[in-house]
Amino acid sequence: MARRSYHQYCALARTLDLVGERWTLLLVRELLSGPARFKDLQVGLAGMGTNLLSDRLKELVEAGLIEREDRLYQLTPRGRELEESVVALARFGAPLLGERSAQELWRAEWNVVALQYAFCPERAKNAEGVIEYRIDESCVQAKLTSGALETAGEARWEPDVVIRADGETFLQLAAGELDPKNAEEQGRLELIGSRRLWRTSLRVFSVAR
Amino acid sequence: MARRSYHQYCALARTLDLVGERWTLLLVRELLSGPARFKDLQVGLAGMGTNLLSDRLKELVEAGLIEREDRLYQLTPRGRELEESVVALARFGAPLLGERSAQELWRAEWNVVALQYAFCPERAKNAEGVIEYRIDESCVQAKLTSGALETAGEARWEPDVVIRADGETFLQLAAGELDPKNAEEQGRLELIGSRRLWRTSLRVFSVAR
DNA sequence: CGGAATCCTCTTCGATACTG
């Protein structure tokens, strides 16, 4: 059974033949946070049948976008090239994030993508350092180096500042509904390390541009 | 009948809820060339059922990404914001464009996207002018202004150079299988206007980067 | 001509149950 194809000699169509099916780009998003197991993936892809997840993983391993080592899945360098597309699509969708409905899932790891579309290079010219977000049980890092950004969904670098909050607090801060100063005074936000880098981060990451 | 949704509070998921279904991004690609009628769209979306095309158009009009004036469909400014994502996805797919199989469709208008992912801003610092590609019956324009690129799938600006070729010739040139000089000597490629801008274009548009 | 609606078949998806 051959995969369904658009049969077009077009770069966009070729990409969509590969990753355009339902769930596939969300699966890539999950792996942009770092290597994951089947079970981990299921959490961020709630509603996706296990058979479908299994099939997709096989297809993407076959296509050379994912590699499997023992029971750990991760993106290959080629697979990681999808990051640019994922971030572009997410940037388009950012204005659509209004209220969060009760039935909607949210995971702190998704900030690995959110940080990237919220990043303003022109405001980060002289920003340097590693910012670590500890939200609920998760850890997301942003590494700033001379106007460029790298992100990770796990503790990969030594942090210069650690920001700790629960998910609800973090979402309110991101939405601009809660003032960082107030949050800290209320004890809902804890800072360890460089306050200067923290203030820089508030300037550098901004959804409204 | 509510639209299917991923039910995730995530910018990527929100975008895919809107344009992640089969054919939708290819439909956007078609409209990136300029306004089109139902019949025109069917040509570039061969294999898509008329009912499906009709449904998708309605959904996208509803979502504010497309507007319909009389019988002409075109992207709204918000819809045009998808260009960045479409180009990023196509850039990813460019290395997958190997041989063109016999059953695969190709349309010269798709170069509106191809020119954008092939564009190297750093090589176009001092490039200025409008390049017009006349391939078979179609017209695609590229407007260079101080390191930036605009494209159109129709005659929108006064061209500084017009390049005329048939589709086969153009594909061979793009693939690097045919030397521009040879093509011209063989009469398969015709140039009218600024030869200097033509040479610039060869440097500025390059798939291998 | 430019679509919209219907009908029928086929594929894919989604949920659950089951197995190594």
Added chain:
DNA sequence: CAGTATCGAAGAGGATTCCG
């Protein structure tokens, strides 16, 4: 835990017909 198997539901694809 990491999948595989199964089956009903939903969506896609193609032909044809209807309508203004």
